[in-house]
Amino acid sequence: MADVNRGNRPLSPHLSVYRPQLTSMSSIMVRITGIALLILAPLVAAWLLAAASSEGAYNAMNGFLSSWFGNLILIGGTWAMFYHMFGRLRHVLWDFGYCLNVEVSEKLAIGMFGGATVLTALLWIAV
Amino acid sequence: MATDSTQTYVTDRKRATGLGSGRAGTQHHWQMMVSSMLLGIVIPAFLITFALGLGGTYDDAVAFYGKPIPAIILALSWVVIVRHMMNEALEAIEDYVHGVAGKLTQVATTAFSYTLMAVGVFAVARMAI
Numbered sequence: 001m002a003d004v005n006r007g008n009r010p011l012s013p014h015l016s017v018y019r020p021q022l023t024s025m026s027s028i029m030v031r032i033t034g035i036a037l038l039i040l041a042p043l044v045a046a047w048l049l050a051a052a053s054s055e056g057a058y059n060a061m062n063g064f065l066s067s068w069f070g071n072l073i074l075i076g077g078t079w080a081m082f083y084h085m086f087g088r089l090r091h092v093l094w095d096f097g098y099c100l101n102v103e104v105s106e107k108l109a110i111g112m113f114g115g116a117t118v119l120t121a122l123l124w125i126a127v
Numbered sequence: 128m129a130t131d132s133t134q135t136y137v138t139d140r141k142r143a144t145g146l147g148s149g150r151a152g153t154q155h156h157w158q159m160m161v162s163s164m165l166l167g168i169v170i171p172a173f174l175i176t177f178a179l180g181l182g183g184t185y186d187d188a189v190a191f192y193g194k195p196i197p198a199i200i201l202a203l204s205w206v207v208i209v210r211h212m213m214n215e216a217l218e219a220i221e222d223y224v225h226g227v228a229g230k231l232t233q234v235a236t237t238a239f240s241y242t243l244m245a246v247g248v249f250a251v252a253r254m255a256i
Contacts, residue, residue: 034215038240041209044177045243048201048250051192055185066182074181078174081208085170088163088211095160119171127178 023102026109030087033080040077078123083116149221155214162211173204189254198255205247213240 018024043065050061064070090108093099099108149155180191180201192198213236220232 031215031219034212035219038209038212038216038236041212041243044205045246045250047181048247051180051185051188052250052253058185058188062182062185062188081170081174085166088159088166092160092163095156123174123178127175 022106022109026087026112030084030091033084033087037077037080037084040073040080043073043077075120075124079116079120082119083112086112086115149218155218159211159214159218162207162214165207166211169204169207172200173208176200176204192251192254195255198251202248202251205251206244209240209244209247213237216240 047061047065050057065074090099090105090112093108094105099105145151176197180188180197183191192201216236217233220229220236224232
């Protein structure tokens with residue numbers, strides 16, 4: 001049974017044996033965007049804290065986020081949030097037992113990339 | 128059942144418990160499913176609210192978060208999103224960082240995330256009240 005080898009077995013995920021595919025890459029991107037967003041989150045917290053503190057602190061933080069570099073980070077963060085949202089909703093569909101075949105999963109992956117890009121563009125044009 | 132005499136009284140299920148990278152059951156997975164569903168609502172809500180408050184003068188920002196709806200939406204979505212990303216990171220650490228280093232990285236990530244939640248909620252509350 002399963003208890004024959006109880007030693008130092010490799011634990012999933014075995015990324016090194018994977019050939020890059022749309023399904024695996026789009027799933028790995030969900031994890032990468034999730035961790036990237038946690039790393040970017042202090043920028044949002046700093047802006048809120050600056051606004052709650054003083055006009056000087058606010059102007060410095062708001063000036064940074066409004067600069068071209070700040071905007072670049074925020075556009076990337078917006079895309080990552082929408083992508084992560086779609087990716088996680090795909091995981092919910094899978095976990096409830098829907099859309100598990102490769103063709104549909106790949107269509108959803110293209111939808112995640114496209115949907116995140118369209119929503120990011122809409123948000124930045126509209127607001 | 129195993130034939131090894133030392134394991135006669137241990138069931139197959141008992142032997143399997145704790146062997147996954149998470150060392151635990153399905154609670155974390157179900158929590159991720161719940162917050163994943165919530166993301167479908169809170170991410171658009173957060174992005175629209177934060178974008179509306181961003182870029183104006185100091186007085187604009189304080190006035191914006193002085194209103195109850197933006198303050199409540201931002202604080203609530205902030206906590207749900209940071210908590211989700213924390214669980215996302217903890218899951219990745221479980222997979223790739225093992226032993227003491229893994230445990231300490233998880234503690235640091237958890238402390239970092241709850242600090243972010245506290246700072247965000249405090250800042251919004253201070254402007255709102």
